[in-house]
Amino acid sequence: MAVPYKIWLSILVFIPILAMLFISFSNLSSSVSVGELTLSLAHFKLLWESSTVIAFRNSLIFAVATTLISFVLGYFIAYEIKLSKFKNKFILLTFVILPMWSNLILRTESLANIMSENNILKNILGFNLFGNISGTWMAVLFGLVFTYMPFMILSVYTALEKIDFALEEAALDLGLRPIKKFWKVVFPLSFKGVVTGAIMVFLPTLAGFAIPKILSRGRIVFIGNIIEQKFIYTNYNHGALLAVVILFFILGSILLITKFDKEGETLL
Amino acid sequence: MKRIILATLLLSLTIVLTACNSRPKLRLLNWGEYINDEVVEKFEAETGIDLIISVADSNELFYQKINSKTTAFDLVIPSDYMIEKMVEENMLIELDYSKLPNRGTVTYMDGVNQIFNSMTQTTLARSNKTVDYTDFAVPYFWGTFGIIYNNRVEGLEEALNEHGWDVYFEADTYFPTARRGMYDVPQFAYAAAMMYMGNNPNDYSSTLLGEVETVIENADFIEWGDDTLKRNVESDNLDMAFVYTGDYLDRLYIQLDEGKTLAEVQADFDLYIPDTTMVFIDCMVIPNTATNIDGAHQFINFLLNPVNAALNAEVVGYAVAYQEAFDQIISYLDSADVTKHNWATANSIYYNMEAERTFYPLTTLHPDDIDAINTMVQNVITG
Amino acid sequence: MENQKATLKDYGYRDFTTLNKIYKILKKIFVVAIVLGLYISIIVIAIQSINESRNLSIFTRVSFQWYANILQEEELMQAIRNTFLVSAIATVLATFLGTFFAIGLYALSKKVRVLWMLLNNVPILNADIVTGFSLMLMFRLLMVVFPNIFGLFTLVMAHLFFTIPYVILSVMPKLKETDPNLMDAAMDLGVRPYKALIKVVIPAIKAGIFSGMLLALTMSIDDFAISYFTTGAGFDNLSIWIYAVIGRRNLTPSVYAFSTLLTIFTLVGLLTYQFLQKQKKGKKNEKNNFSDIAS
Numbered sequence: 001m002a003v004p005y006k007i008w009l010s011i012l013v014f015i016p017i018l019a020m021l022f023i024s025f026s027n028l029s030s031s032v033s034v035g036e037l038t039l040s041l042a043h044f045k046l047l048w049e050s051s052t053v054i055a056f057r058n059s060l061i062f063a064v065a066t067t068l069i070s071f072v073l074g075y076f077i078a079y080e081i082k083l084s085k086f087k088n089k090f091i092l093l094t095f096v097i098l099p100m101w102s103n104l105i106l107r108t109e110s111l112a113n114i115m116s117e118n119n120i121l122k123n124i125l126g127f128n129l130f131g132n133i134s135g136t137w138m139a140v141l142f143g144l145v146f147t148y149m150p151f152m153i154l155s156v157y158t159a160l161e162k163i164d165f166a167l168e169e170a171a172l173d174l175g176l177r178p179i180k181k182f183w184k185v186v187f188p189l190s191f192k193g194v195v196t197g198a199i200m201v202f203l204p205t206l207a208g209f210a211i212p213k214i215l216s217r218g219r220i221v222f223i224g225n226i227i228e229q230k231f232i233y234t235n236y237n238h239g240a241l242l243a244v245v246i247l248f249f250i251l252g253s254i255l256l257i258t259k260f261d262k263e264g265e266t267l268l
Numbered sequence: 269m270k271r272i273i274l275a276t277l278l279l280s281l282t283i284v285l286t287a288c289n290s291r292p293k294l295r296l297l298n299w300g301e302y303i304n305d306e307v308v309e310k311f312e313a314e315t316g317i318d319l320i321i322s323v324a325d326s327n328e329l330f331y332q333k334i335n336s337k338t339t340a341f342d343l344v345i346p347s348d349y350m351i352e353k354m355v356e357e358n359m360l361i362e363l364d365y366s367k368l369p370n371r372g373t374v375t376y377m378d379g380v381n382q383i384f385n386s387m388t389q390t391t392l393a394r395s396n397k398t399v400d401y402t403d404f405a406v407p408y409f410w411g412t413f414g415i416i417y418n419n420r421v422e423g424l425e426e427a428l429n430e431h432g433w434d435v436y437f438e439a440d441t442y443f444p445t446a447r448r449g450m451y452d453v454p455q456f457a458y459a460a461a462m463m464y465m466g467n468n469p470n471d472y473s474s475t476l477l478g479e480v481e482t483v484i485e486n487a488d489f490i491e492w493g494d495d496t497l498k499r500n501v502e503s504d505n506l507d508m509a510f511v512y513t514g515d516y517l518d519r520l521y522i523q524l525d526e527g528k529t530l531a532e533v534q535a536d537f538d539l540y541i542p543d544t545t546m547v548f549i550d551c552m553v554i555p556n557t558a559t560n561i562d563g564a565h566q567f568i569n570f571l572l573n574p575v576n577a578a579l580n581a582e583v584v585g586y587a588v589a590y591q592e593a594f595d596q597i598i599s600y601l602d603s604a605d606v607t608k609h610n611w612a613t614a615n616s617i618y619y620n621m622e623a624e625r626t627f628y629p630l631t632t633l634h635p636d637d638i639d640a641i642n643t644m645v646q647n648v649i650t651g
Numbered sequence: 652m653e654n655q656k657a658t659l660k661d662y663g664y665r666d667f668t669t670l671n672k673i674y675k676i677l678k679k680i681f682v683v684a685i686v687l688g689l690y691i692s693i694i695v696i697a698i699q700s701i702n703e704s705r706n707l708s709i710f711t712r713v714s715f716q717w718y719a720n721i722l723q724e725e726e727l728m729q730a731i732r733n734t735f736l737v738s739a740i741a742t743v744l745a746t747f748l749g750t751f752f753a754i755g756l757y758a759l760s761k762k763v764r765v766l767w768m769l770l771n772n773v774p775i776l777n778a779d780i781v782t783g784f785s786l787m788l789m790f791r792l793l794m795v796v797f798p799n800i801f802g803l804f805t806l807v808m809a810h811l812f813f814t815i816p817y818v819i820l821s822v823m824p825k826l827k828e829t830d831p832n833l834m835d836a837a838m839d840l841g842v843r844p845y846k847a848l849i850k851v852v853i854p855a856i857k858a859g860i861f862s863g864m865l866l867a868l869t870m871s872i873d874d875f876a877i878s879y880f881t882t883g884a885g886f887d888n889l890s891i892w893i894y895a896v897i898g899r900r901n902l903t904p905s906v907y908a909f910s911t912l913l914t915i916f917t918l919v920g921l922l923t924y925q926f927l928q929k930q931k932k933g934k935k936n937e938k939n940n941f942s943d944i945a946s
Contacts, residue, residue: 016785051646207778218492300896503708
């Protein structure tokens with residue numbers, strides 16, 4: 001019964017990757033005919049361009065920072081949900097996911113709006129909630145963290161939910177204080193969820209382009225912005241090359257998942 | 269189980285069937301909110317054709333969508349330099365003016381004709397081919413570029429009027445604390461810098477590229493955006509930005525609609541059009557993938573009617589390309605209707621093309637040069 | 652002699668009561684702050700939607716005109732219709748296909764299954780823009796045979812591509828939780844395999860199917876990059892339209908109104924569903940209690 005899906009995945013996942021690899025090494029484009037195709041490393045000099053290097057650096061640094069901060073804040077919220085006496089956790093989780101139903105660009109533009117010097121909240125409240133951080137790295141970080149945190153919260157909560165309460169009771173019975181119990185029992189058992197959540201925050205941040213562009217007012221360039229520009233100006237060779245580099249990070253993350261979760265089935 | 273499959277199939281079938289209907293369709297690729305809904309309704313009522321509009325926000329995306337042939341667009345409205353590129357790559361079909369009787373009822377404005385001539389000149393110089401672009405294109409809207417500025421800053425208006433481009437680019441000399449913004453289209457940045465240096469923005473060489481890079485670095489731009497530029501100047505979050513004249517008028521009309529007077533708006537933010545500036549023209553063209561060529565001609569003919577062109581301009585803040593339509597708008601200066609009066613006043617001030625100015629339309633550059641410009645701008649932005 | 656009575660402190664007991672109180676208050680503040688951070692953009696969108704002025708920085712008066720105006724904005728309505736159409740079709744199909752594929756994958760041997768699950772994760776983890784672009788490449792190849800496939804068809808295919816994995820990932824854990832003997836038991840009782848599947852396995856994994864469906868819908872409705880590259884024939888969805896309009900023209904505040912409405916409806920919908928579930932559970936619990944007493 002899974003045969004059609006196997007075919008589907010093979011076609012839509014393998015072949016495009018091969019195609020992109022090919023495009024990044026060749027000079028294939030709309031103005032080049034088949035007879036003129038050559039393979040070369042010519043496009044690789046793109047990787048040494050200062051803007052590319054800095055963009056990569058930006059993407060990596062922000063992705064790591066976002067992941068760390070989402071982890072701290074997200075785990076906190078997930079744990080609070082678990083501990084909460086509210087009977088229906090599903091409703092609490094719904095509140096966490098609800099913002100994701102609004103269009104990402106609208107949400108980000110709103111954030112950019114209230115982070116500017118003169119904005120609608122300042123008009124209503126009289127003071128500026130965020131100071132004037134629009135265009136700075138703080139704005140981008142805030143936007144990234146609060147956009148992708150729900151993923152972290154969901155992953156961690158799923159893992160926390162599976163922990164048998166009997167284990168926690170046993171730890172308490174054996175004399176551990178709640179804090180110690182958390183670090184020695186709960187946290188290690190939930191680690192799989194943390195890794196999953198981290199990956200689900202890290203990868204979109206790494207490859208993202210809309211959020212940094214809007215919140216930094218175009219000043220902070222991510223590798224995604226460069227890829228987008230290449231694609232828009234139909235410079236597919238360069239775009240494909242950069243995309244392939246990001247693909248390495250993605251494949252690496254998938255392999256990392258399998259180390260922690262042998263079956264790769266509990267991404268959620 | 270079988271019932272569920274059957275039900276789903278029936279559902280999908282009904283959806284697909286209701287999506288198709290028997291009216292002929294016309295697929296238009298346009299800028300976002302660049303057509304008056306009333307114009308669409310009127311066209312559909314008069315011709316019985318269903319107008320299906322796709323949007324994209326840059327010429328490059330237009331090119332990509334047409335080139336990838338993923339949709340058989342019948343009509344597209346690109347800007348001057350993209351039209352040049354499309355003609356060069358044989359992506360457009362020649363218009364059949366026998367199907368455009370309304371062409372005889374309008375005269376193109378002087379500036380429009382100048383742009384077409386300029387395009388022919390640059391094509392001749394570049395590839396030794398003589399192309400009459402009116403064979404392929406009919407003007408839709410056109411306009412200039414200007415510097416939208418925050419009039420709340422003391423002395424900015426006077427400085428701009430006296431020194432022009434210098435105030436915008438020389439951040440050390442003029443208003444060092446001013447917040448400057450630029451369009452995130454690298455070619456615009458290049459063109460603006462070239463005009464500041466007194467050059468033709470369509471010249472390119474690697475030496476010039478280096479000089480432009482220094483100029484842009486000195487300008488110290490704090491924002492690279494699009495729509496955000498005009499909004500930020502309006503709300504006092506930015507002081508100067510290089511934008512389409514139509515961008516300014518968009519915000520002007522909104523403010524006028526909400527009860528402000530022209531003077532009040534200008535006191536907050538205004539537009540300065542330099543003596544040397546860019547012009548652009550957006551034209552209706554028919555890609556060679558078109559299936560409903562007759563329908564496309566009908567649409568072009570419909571908009572060649574000055575009444576419809578003026579109707580379109582009522583909502584879209586850009587300049588009409590036909591003298592008759594422009595005259596009709598200017599006639600509203602005497603109108604008792606406040607909205608129409610404001611509209612006419614704005615047009616007479618900001619679309620006054622008769623002053624002694626040098627207007628440059630952008631031309632298409634070689635893809636490698638474009639790539640070099642893109643990379644240069646990225647390098648400046650990233651430090 | 653001095654009183655040498657040992658205090659609790661000597662036994663290692665430390666008094667945390669005040670610290671705990673402070674901690675509890677801090678925790679509450681922290682939670683509120685984070686929730687505020689998550690919702691601040693939604694709140695601002697809601698404020699813009701009831702702002703009479705189109706100016707995004709100045710709030711003039713409360714007005715609901717933008718809500719009434721939604722139906723007048725032709726481009727917006729078309730984009731909304733397209734979005735719902737695509738997401739509805741894709742979600743329904745993804746839920747069906749995903750569930751069956753998951754069952755099929757579950758039946759495979761572990762090693763093979765792990766390999767395919769790895770591939771299954773790729774659409775989820777891959778960068779939007781890369782997925783969109785590679786799908787476009789593939790569909791363009793098909794264009795040789797079917798010249799008009801770009802449009803609703805390719806868009807639905809693309810959405811299926813990244814939603815089916817989510818369904819599979821939601822269903823798979825539930826499948827693992829079900830008793831493997833269930834199917835055998837059903838068939839032993841004379842039920843044919845296909846029927847056994849539907850009447851026995853699927854109800855057992857209902858929760859997984861539902862959460863998978865929800866996840867698929869969420870990811871599909873807001874997608875931009877993938878839809879952008881794989882759509883055609885004027886079939887722009889809401890995200891594409893917003894991205895195009897916000898770039899060069901003025902976005903009508905009716906978009907904010909629509910977004911707020913969508914948020915409110917979703918919230919109400921999910922809460923109602925939960926409420927109904929609780930009602931059902933309540934009745935079931937009553938029955939269970941009685942049966943406990945009876946036995």
